[in-house]
Every structure is written in structure tokens, then in C-alpha cells.
Amino acid sequence: MGFGQGLSGLSAAAQNLDVIGNNIANSATVGFKSSSASFADVYAANSRVGLGVQVSGINQRFSVGNVKVTGGQFDIAIDGAKGLFRLQEKDGSLVYSRNGEFFADKNGYIVNAQGQQLTGYVGGADSTTLGALTVPTGNIAPRATSEATTKANFDANAPIISEVDIPEQLGAVTLTPADTGVPDAPAYYRVSSSGTLSWFDAAGNATSSPANGKYTSGNGLQVELTGGQIIAGSFDTNAPNNAYAAAQTGRPFSPTDPKSYTHSLPIPVYDSLGNTHQLTQYFVKRDGAAGLQSQWDVHYTLDGLPVNEPAGGGPVQMVFDSAGRMISAAETTIVMNAPGFAGAPAEPLAIRLDYSGSTQFGGGFTPSFTQSGYPTGEYSGLSIAATGEVIAAYTNGETQIVGVVALGDFRNLQGLKPVGGNAWIETSESGPVLVGRPGGNGLAVLKGQALEESNVDMSQELVNMIVAQRTYQANAQSIKTHDQVLQTLITMR
Incomplete structure (x- = not known):
């Protein structure tokens, strides 16, 4: 029994070292999620002594890695814990990944290094149709100014x-002599650029000046005229119907x-x-x-x-x-x-x-x-908005939303099955995928021209490696000790 216990310990420690080694090997893999081994003891029925240890599961840590700005036109990072890229294989099957290293293939599809196509809502910002996202080609249609x-x-x-021609309009003012208090007939005047008054009758013919003396104008202002010129006081030439206007x-x-x-x-x-x-x-x-x-x-x-x-x-x-x-x-x-x-x-x-x-x-x-109008323009580049919109830019300065990146989420991420290529597939244990737009329904937002780095903590992995090594050595020592005890029994007489 003792040999079996030690052997199970060696096997478990070796598998733990495999997990740690895999983490370290993928420390530079974009979007990689590190794993850890879980262990459980083994007992036979009605046995009070354990039979050793077994690896009960390999658990992946879906914590968020650091987001690094790359400047790559098609690079996308998921900036948050919830959400995975929804990728389509050539046979139409779906896989999920946190690796956002994408580029455009010869057919215009946005793909990763494995040739898997990035999917989303195609056909515009309000589309609900899921499909493979593509880079636009050709010119954007012009818009007539409306x-x-x-x-x-x-x-x-x-x-x-x-x-039309407007004849000269003479100013008119009614003067009331101070000595009579009886208003005179309206007096018509013109003001020269030097301020000199000239007097006219209602028909515009030059006429003699009003008499010398003191007057009250129609708006109550006091004036004194000598030779038809104002020598004291004033009257308001800007009052209604009093303003003089040149032709x-x-x-x-x-x-x-x-x-x-x-x-x-x-x-x-x-x-x-x-x-x-x-x-x-x-x-x-x-x-x-x-x-x-x-x-x-x-x-x-x-x-x-x-x-x-x-x-x-x-x-x-x-x-x-x-x-x-x-x-x-x-x-x-x-x-x-x-x-x-x-x-x-x-x-x-x-x-x-x-x-x-x-x-x-x-x-x-x-x-x-x-x-509101613009001319036609050629496609010049692509950018990704935080909420997933794939925005095409054109040489006329206009932009157009050609699709929206879709993210998938699962109730039990540990139930996903790794298939290599930094991707997982849906299983009965993970539950069905929940598809949505970034930033909605609790899903993370995106960051364009950036990538999510591996979440491997190198210092922690090295410590884990030392512990696993000591565990392996201790189990080996356990087998050696049982061997020595057995030898002692065999040599007894």
C-alpha cells in the first residue's frame, strides 16, 4: 500500500509540474489564462487509511491580464472580466477566446492566426444578425445635401x-414762438455735413428761414433761431417724422x-x-x-x-x-x-x-x-469603439459603422473545454453561451489597438514550482523508505 501512495504522490506532483510548466511557457501568449491543479485524497471502501492522492481537476484562472497598447489597427483587448471573442471556424463551428490579435485575410474577413473569423452583428450599428465581420471595400456612397x-x-x-430710388426726405419740426404760444406751421429743414440748416416748404422748395426768436419745438425742447440757424438749445432731429434723409x-x-x-x-x-x-x-x-x-x-x-x-x-x-x-x-x-x-x-x-x-x-x-452632404470617399482605415462598433474611415473624412463585435459569456467558465490555439468550446458543463454587445448586460468593454497580456504571475509560478519539486522529492523519499522497510523484513530470519 505504501508504494501506491508514494507513486500517486509522484504522479500528482508531476502533473502539477506540467501545469506550472505550461503556465510559464505561455507567459507571453496573448490572452492566455493560467491554470492550477486541484488535488483530492483517495480512500478504499471501509478503509481508514488513504490510498494516496489524485488530481481532481485542472482549474483555469479567468482573471484579467494587463492591457497593452500596440497600435495595431485590428488588435482588440477585452477590458474587463466578462466576455470572450466569438470566433467561427471554417466549418462553421464556434470557439471562444480572449486573444485579440486579428488581421484582415485575403477575402476581407477579420481573422486570427488560426484562421478563425471574428464574428459580430453585421450590417450596421442596429443590426441583430450575427455573422463574420469583414473589412469594407470600395467607396462610401455620397450623400446629397439636405x-x-x-x-x-x-x-x-x-x-x-x-x-428703388428714394427721393430726399426733408425733416419737419413744429415751432411755437415763445411770445405767442401759438404753434407755427411745420418748418422743413435739411442738415448739411457741417451742421448748417437749410429751410424749405412742404414741396421741397427753398424758403425763408423762420423768424428770429425763441421757440419751443414739438417735443418740448427750447431753441433760439437767428437767421434760421440754431444758436441756443436744440430740437430732436431723430424723433419720428422729424429725421432728415438724403436721397x-x-x-x-x-x-x-x-x-x-x-x-x-x-x-x-x-x-x-x-x-x-x-x-x-x-x-x-x-x-x-x-x-x-x-x-x-x-x-x-x-x-x-x-x-x-x-x-x-x-x-x-x-x-x-x-x-x-x-x-x-x-x-x-x-x-x-x-x-x-x-x-x-x-x-x-x-x-x-x-x-x-x-x-x-x-x-x-x-x-x-x-x-449634411459629402462626396464619395475611399476606405482608409478601421477602428474599434469601446462598445464594439467597427468603424470604417474614408478619405472624405466620413466614418461608417460596418458592424459590432459580439462577446460571449458563460455561467460556468470552468466548464469550457480548452481546444488549443488559446481557445475554448462550449460544453454541457459550461452552459449555453450568452451573446451580447460590449458594455451591455454586464459584459466588458473593448479597447482598440491594444491586447490583453497573459495573466500568468511568473514569481508565483516559480514559487509553486519549488513547492511541487519538494512534494515530488518527498514522495520519492516515501517510496525509498518503504523499500528499506521491505528489505529489512526480507532479511529477517
């Missing part, structure tokens, strides 16, 4: 531009006449073929209608050609109140029926324009804009 936003401050002090020459809007508009803003837009066009917005400050503080007309050209104005037959009107806030509708839609070039016809281009947030303050014209 929306554009313009947020700007329009200069409140910009001069008004009139479409203006009308300038109907024309994109070729810079004096016919106040500001212009060119922005790029794209048609259904991805061709670039220049949409130019022209802003013209107008004299506001009664009760309105300020009005701006907006005209449009596409590649220098006029664009049909929106429904209503005229330019878009932007109206601002006395606080500089826009009080008119912020959105409008313009349509270009044939935006394409010769030989490259494109679909009609309808763009919803949004001016929300625009202001009119006493400052410069400060525009900003966005638009």
Missing part, C-alpha cells in the same frame, strides 16, 4: 440698401453688383452623385416695414446661377426686433431642379435652410455654417 444651418450676427449698423439711388439685387447686397456667404453643397457645388447666400439690409425693427432679404445662387426663390415669389425675409433677436421663421427650403453637370445628371437638390440663433447686434458679420 440640410444646411447658418448662424450669424448681422451688422445692425450696416446701411440700408434700397431696390438714395436704388440698387436692385444682382450677384454681380457688390453694392446691391450687404453680406455674402458661400458654402459647399453636394448633389446625389457627390459633385461639389457652391451655394452662395446674399444678405441685403432693407428698410423694415411699419412696426418692424430691421429686415434682411436673402437671395441664393448655385454655382453662380440664380436659384428659384421659395414659395411666395420673393426672397427669404429675416426680421429682427430692437433687441437683435430674430422674430421671423428660422427655416425655409430651396430647390435646385437640375444641379448636375453636363454628362452627369443628378437628382433635384432640396435643401432645408435653418437660421436659428442668428442675431443682429452692433458688430461685424460673423457667420458659421454646417451642411
